[in-house]
Amino acid sequence: MEEQIALLTANLEAVTQAAQTTNTMFAETYYFLSIPLMMIIHAGFLAYEMGATRLKNTLSSGIKNLLAFAFTIITFYFFGWWFYWALPTGFTGSEGYMAISGIEYANAIALPWGDSAQYMGPNIADNASGVFWGAFALFAATTASIMSGALIERVQTVGFVVLAIVLGSFAWVVAAAWGWHADGWLVTEWGVHDFGAAGLVHAVAGFFALGVLFNLGPRVGKFNADGSANHIAGHNMPLTVVGLMLIIVGFFGFLMACIILPGESWSWAGTGTTIYGTRMTLSALAFGIVLAVSGGIIGAWVFTRDPFWMMSGALAGIISVASGLDIYFPSQIIIISMIAGIILKPCADFVERCGIDDAVGAVTVHGTIGIFGVLMLGVMAAGYPALDAYAPEGTPVITFTGQLVGSVVFILLGIVPGYIVSAILKAMGMLRVPDAVQLKGLDVVKVPAQAYPEGMTSPASEDV
Amino acid sequence: MFGFSFDSWADVTGAMYIGVGSEGTWTVIAVVVCVVALAMGASSEKAHYDKHQ
Numbered sequence: 001m002e003e004q005i006a007l008l009t010a011n012l013e014a015v016t017q018a019a020q021t022t023n024t025m026f027a028e029t030y031y032f033l034s035i036p037l038m039m040i041i042h043a044g045f046l047a048y049e050m051g052a053t054r055l056k057n058t059l060s061s062g063i064k065n066l067l068a069f070a071f072t073i074i075t076f077y078f079f080g081w082w083f084y085w086a087l088p089t090g091f092t093g094s095e096g097y098m099a100i101s102g103i104e105y106a107n108a109i110a111l112p113w114g115d116s117a118q119y120m121g122p123n124i125a126d127n128a129s130g131v132f133w134g135a136f137a138l139f140a141a142t143t144a145s146i147m148s149g150a151l152i153e154r155v156q157t158v159g160f161v162v163l164a165i166v167l168g169s170f171a172w173v174v175a176a177a178w179g180w181h182a183d184g185w186l187v188t189e190w191g192v193h194d195f196g197a198a199g200l201v202h203a204v205a206g207f208f209a210l211g212v213l214f215n216l217g218p219r220v221g222k223f224n225a226d227g228s229a230n231h232i233a234g235h236n237m238p239l240t241v242v243g244l245m246l247i248i249v250g251f252f253g254f255l256m257a258c259i260i261l262p263g264e265s266w267s268w269a270g271t272g273t274t275i276y277g278t279r280m281t282l283s284a285l286a287f288g289i290v291l292a293v294s295g296g297i298i299g300a301w302v303f304t305r306d307p308f309w310m311m312s313g314a315l316a317g318i319i320s321v322a323s324g325l326d327i328y329f330p331s332q333i334i335i336i337s338m339i340a341g342i343i344l345k346p347c348a349d350f351v352e353r354c355g356i357d358d359a360v361g362a363v364t365v366h367g368t369i370g371i372f373g374v375l376m377l378g379v380m381a382a383g384y385p386a387l388d389a390y391a392p393e394g395t396p397v398i399t400f401t402g403q404l405v406g407s408v409v410f411i412l413l414g415i416v417p418g419y420i421v422s423a424i425l426k427a428m429g430m431l432r433v434p435d436a437v438q439l440k441g442l443d444v445v446k447v448p449a450q451a452y453p454e455g456m457t458s459p460a461s462e463d464v
Numbered sequence: 465m466f467g468f469s470f471d472s473w474a475d476v477t478g479a480m481y482i483g484v485g486s487e488g489t490w491t492v493i494a495v496v497v498c499v500v501a502l503a504m505g506a507s508s509e510k511a512h513y514d515k516h517q
Contacts (some may be wrong), residue, residue, distance in 0.1 A: 029492075066465070071477065074494075074498060075498075077493070078494075078495060095511065112487060112488075112491045113486065113487050113488030114487075114488060117479070117481070117487040117488075118478065118479035120487075121479065121480070121481065122479065122480040122481075123478055123479040123480065124476055124477055124478060124479075124480070125477060125478045125479075128477075130483075156479075156505040156509060158502055158505045158508055158509055161502065161505075187493050321481065364513050430506060433513065434513050434516075435517050436516060436517050437513050437516050437517070440516060445515075445516045446508075446509060446512040446513075
């Protein structure tokens, strides 16, 4: 009898260990696969922005996107990841309630040197740090790329890279630390809830772009002497529209990476949760994302009939409900995303009437709609817990006031650094491409390749 | 800091580091390379604009 019990105990232990290994490998694989899915966002940005550019600037637009991605990823490794863990409680860098924040904690896990380096490279005993870092690095690169489209055809390449680094490896990271971390002061003191990062990614990036646009100025020929605007069409609308669809595809990876999986030492309680420890499922995302895309397309179609704005509406649809994709009922998502699609074009027109040349409507799609989404959750989900598992006593619930405070902070974290850094670059002569070069075309001046060396007309078929 | 040599993968149970020097040394070199690349890019870009003004 005792032998049988010992055997059963050993078997149980072996099964338990095997189950834990499977769980760990699943969690690692889950986040790992979110990374190439998010790479699709960048394939989308590349196609979208090159298509939205005039023929003479096609390749220089693409180069800008490639470098924004590369430098943001690398600088996020050098210091961006550290900021996320160091700053949740504010610029003091003190430790928060959950004891997973503060400068001391960040020094221990997020620096690529010293003892901390064990979490920043190959480690047989660590299946989590690399995939979490990778997913966050792609969040960072995505945020930096959002700004990119607004500045096309007149921003200098290196100046733009500096802006991308500041946005992708600092500005949005501060917003994430404050509003997307269980110790973030916006969460613990104001109950801010932004599951899919409508505010802390999209709004920060959109308003950062606006801050830059104030200093960068419009493309040559965009505005007439009387202040009226000219439409500057890109050279390839199909490429632009397909690029936008690729961004949508990539956002499935972005949003799945916002879920904290169960059963690991770093997991919250429950079966699956948000970064705030509130419970949710992938099924909620399945309902929400595709309905939001559809609502946004229809909303934009109502007034524009334009495929560019319809696909921008799809993106706006997702952004408008991103804050509450974990808790919205699907029919609410249809309504909110449709409203986002409807107000998109009028909001973009307003920006243009203010004399701002936002070449692809990034300020509106990401900035305005991002804030709209954060505020809508304050209306729709007031009273719902903002932070759940292990929340300290007295943690506020979601309120409109809390979401409003979060919105103001996200706007400031975008527009202030965007304006200041671009002003410095302008003073250094590193921001705007000279007008003569803009007229000639950026590709012919600085790119040693041709976008379409054989022209756009294919030879007639002889097989008739 | 935890660089080591070993004869079998069975000896590897935690963090791995290979190479001469510390991880910090390699990180500093990587930072310098990135800064130099940016500086060279800025210089080249300015030269191209100056030629066409």
